[in-house]
Amino acid sequence: MIIRPATREDMDALADIYGHHVLHGLGTFEEVPPSAAELNDRREAIVRRGLPYLLAEDQGQVLGFAYAGPFxxxxxxxxxxxxxxxVAPGAQGRGVGRAALSAVIAACETLGIRQVVAVIGDSGNAGSIGLHRALGFTHQGVGQGFGFKxxxxxxxxxxxKALGGGAERAPDTPGLMLSGV
Structure with missing residues (x-):
């Protein structure tokens, strides 16, 4: 398995993966799957800010993706x-999410990011909660009934998850570009 930046050419595969989660899961609160073009616009907005938008693939097959966006x-x-x-249906439990999200976290730390927040849809989403816990995230709370799906x-x-010392010291980078992109 390799982890690499997602490109415009990957958007059909990512739209299929995400569309499955929109239609069948609770990890996202979207109810209508966005098109590959819309997902690409979202990816480009993330990348313009210098943030990671990565995918995992094995033998040319896209198995999942992860990214970090402004909180x-x-x-x-x-x-x-x-x-x-x-993660693509059928690829769960193979380390795909862990590999992609680990790479996103590492890239964020390099950028001087100090906090990574996960807002996980569904308190019964054991896979995502367990993945984040395994990567060092701590539970901060539950918002009950935030969405209806x-x-x-x-x-x-x-x-x-705190990075680079978290809130223990002042930042040493300018932080994310949040406007003008």
């Missing part, structure tokens, strides 16, 4: 990102 667009949040990770109220689980 919020207010200036004080410029050292905090929110991660996202999605597939005929039921869905919780969110907040998890967080």
């Amino acid at each position: 919020r667009l207010r200036a004080a949040y410029r050292y905090t990102v929110e991660d996202s990770v999605y 597939h005929g039921r109220w869905v919780d969110i689980v907040w998890m967080q």
Whole structure:
């Protein structure tokens, strides 16, 4: 398995993976799968900020992807990102999510990011919660009934991982570019 930056040419495969999770899962609160073109626009917005948008592939087959986006667009949040990770049906449990998300975290640390937040859809999402815990994220809380999808109220689980000393010292980089992109 290799981890590499996602490109425009990968968007059909990523749209298939993400579309599956939109239609059948609770890890995202979207209800209509975006097109490959829309996903590419989102990817380009992430990459323009210098943030990682990576995929995992094996023998030319895309198995999953992960990226980090700005947590919020207010200036004080410029050292905090929110991660996202999605794995293709049938590829779960093979280390795909762990490999892709680990690479995203490493890239964020290199950029001087201090906090990575995971906002996990569904308090019963054992796979994502376990993945984040295994990568050093700590549980910060549960927001009950934050979304309504597939005929039921869905919780969110907040998890967080400090990077580069977290809040223990002042930042040594300018942080994310949050406007003007």
